[in-house]
Amino acid sequence: MTVRNLIGLVAVALAITAATPAAGAADRYITLASTTSTDNSGLFDAILPRFEAATGIAVRVVAVGTGQALRLAERGDADVLFVHHRPSEEAFVAAGYGVERFDIMYNDFVIVGPTADPAGIVGLGDAAAALRRIAAAGALFASRGDDSGTHKKERSLWQAAGIDPAAHSGAWYRETGSGMGATLNTAAALDAYALTDRGTWISFNNKAGLALQVEGDPRLFNQYGVILVNPARHPHVKAADGQALIDWLRSAAGQAAIGEFRIAGERLFTPNAAD
């Protein structure tokens, strides 16, 4: 084979790869800014195909932390926002970035930690008391540190406990500045405690020496809400198709799909749009 032939071959291969459209790239789609906790659990893979089958609208999910998802939507880089920090969501709508906020589903946060439990928190029903014990013991705690919904919740719990963990950052308080899964990987490697949403915890596959230790505190409630990005602010927003997704998520069919989603027999999210 001559050099020219080879170069020709490479050029043809290049042209083919460049010309091939990405499979599944439907013409009609909306962009959904959501959180790693919903996407990593596999919820969207389970329910969104049903929405697409019913409406012909494909949903492109960009999964980031709640803080970043809000920023994306504020800048008009998504059509619909699906996150879990009610105060931020209400501020988002109040500032005119979103049309209206709707409840969709909930689960709860749990505190996980090393099975040796150096802070002695297993079985506590009071999350703030558990955090106080972790701080008193100086036991390692892995925080998201990324302004996500989970991180916002964690900070409010520390506040309830009357402790400023930032003062101990780098000592026993470790801010990973990354997603839920990455933070759980860190906690598993360090034998550290961590706050996580139950969905990510159930679907997480590298639990190593970690176990669920604190649950059931009403303060650990985790509500998810959905908002259409305001087309008055960002005219390119696909308002009709975005609204179709919101309507479907709130409909009997959408709510049933969420309720039916299970991993290892456990239900990850409880639909509550009707409440």
Place this chain on the structure above:
Amino acid sequence: MHDLSEALGTAAWLILSLDRDLIEIVSLSLRVSLTAVAVAALIGLPIAGALALSRFFGRTVVLSGLNALMGLPPVVVGLFLYLMFSRSGPLGALGLLFTPTAMIAAQVLLIVPIIAALGRQVIEDLWADLGEQLRSFGARRRQAIGTLLWEGRLALLTVVLAGFGRASAEVGAVMIVGGNIDHVTRVMTTAIALETSKGNLSLAMGLGLVLMTLSLIVNGGAFVLQNAARRRSGG
């Protein structure tokens, strides 16, 4: 050790079973990175030639700057392009955010400095050897650059491969401008990051092994190409 052997098994299974998702991710990775390399070569090689043959005030500063740009952090490139392509950014109207095109643009920005800086060195060395001859033929600068690029094509292929290596291995930029959307902008590196965050460590490592195999095939192909060309030119 158990995790690593499991990763090896996963990688073998992914390849042998011709997993559909994997094929889609691999072809998108190749499409994005090969296109980026081709575009970057078209931009970077002429810059390399021009810099090699020109002498101007402040040239040292420009060359140092170019060399420094080889270490451009991908996440910074990603952030810069995100702000450009965002609907609220100057190029927002194009609607390119979260598309393969945006990912190609990011990789082009990352590897143009590599191709220009390394290529400049190759061409400058060649110019030292052939410059006298070319000048005696009365070649204009543009013709000289063309000749040098052709004469140096084998060494420049290695330069382009260095660019490809950088493009196919980076995750920071394509994660931000692509959004890692399943079936749309998910490539090998963002898939690896995703599986790691799900705690699927052996699957993530298995994907990593597939990526390395791919890189090996591309580089092996280039090696064969170089050898064939050398033999043909009797070198």
